[in-house]
Amino acid sequence: xxxxxxxxxxxxxxxxxxxxxxxxxxxxxxxxWYRQKHGEAPVFLMILLKGGEQMRHExxxxxxxxxxxxxxxxxxxxxxxxxxxxxCGTDFRGNTGKLIFGQGTTLQVKP
Amino acid sequence: EAQVxxxxxxxxxxxxxxxxxxxxxxxxxxxxxxxxxxxxLGLRQIYYSMNVEVTDKGDVPEGYKVxxxxxxxxxxxxxxxxPNQTSLYFCASSFRTGRSSYEQYFGPGxxxxxx
Numbered sequence: 695x696x697x698x699x700x701x702x703x704x705x706x707x708x709x710x711x712x713x714x715x716x717x718x719x720x721x722x723x724x725x726x727w728y729r730q731k732h733g734e735a736p737v738f739l740m741i742l743l744k745g746g747e748q749m750r751h752e753x754x755x756x757x758x759x760x761x762x763x764x765x766x767x768x769x770x771x772x773x774x775x776x777x778x779x780x781x782c783g784t785d786f787r788g789n790t791g792k793l794i795f796g797q798g799t800t801l802q803v804k805p
Numbered sequence: 806e807a808q809v810x811x812x813x814x815x816x817x818x819x820x821x822x823x824x825x826x827x828x829x830x831x832x833x834x835x836x837x838x839x840x841x842x843x844x845x846l847g848l849r850q851i852y853y854s855m856n857v858e859v860t861d862k863g864d865v866p867e868g869y870k871v872x873x874x875x876x877x878x879x880x881x882x883x884x885x886x887x888p889n890q891t892s893l894y895f896c897a898s899s900f901r902t903g904r905s906s907y908e909q910y911f912g913p914g915x916x917x918x919x920x
Binding site for chain 2: 695696726728734735736737738741781783789790791792793794795796797798
């Protein structure tokens with residue numbers, strides 16, 4: 695049931711773009727995205743709901759394809775502060791508090 | 806300041822010695838969860854709670870117990886810790902927003918080593 699994230703790791707130069715994908719084998723109610731910097735707790739970025747619109751957080755946006763049970767996180771014009779590990783969390787039932795996270799995608803942005 | 810607190814932050818213990826990791830939130834959130842994080846495995850949910858006295862198993866509940874007697878507190882109990890429970894543990898709390906979804910606020914983490 696754990697969603698699959700791809701790629702596992704990506705290295706960028708400042709200003710470059712990246713896409714992180716999250717795929718589920720089960721129908722999803724919502725998808726959450728979090729970022730975790732080294733040695734810190736995960737921090738919420740955004741939620742994508744069934745039938746909802748594409749969300750944005752600064753220069754980070756995300757989409758949710760309900761039919762394909764996939765979500766993608768788009769990082770535009772990446773900054774050094776974007777470095778960290780990104781996790782998608784999948785919610786299959788809605789309104790329960792149960793989330794299943796992917797294994798994470800490590801993003802490193804270099805000057 | 807809105808926050809989730811965990812104690813202790815670091816703990817080294819021996820196999821079989823019962824321990825409790827406390828978690829408290831000051832945001833009046835209904836939902837609370839415990840996760841463990843291990844390299845390459847992401848965050849795995851141990852238990853979650855939808856409200857006082859309402860808890861349910863996550864994906865890796867074996868060897869753990871929880872209770873939710875008050876809305877703000879959600880302690881994690883390891884009755885007989887074993888070395889495979891060595892991990893980084895996060896508590897999180899969340900609320901309902903708009904269309905019945907929620908964002909999770911994570912505590913700072915507790916690094917547990919069982920020898």
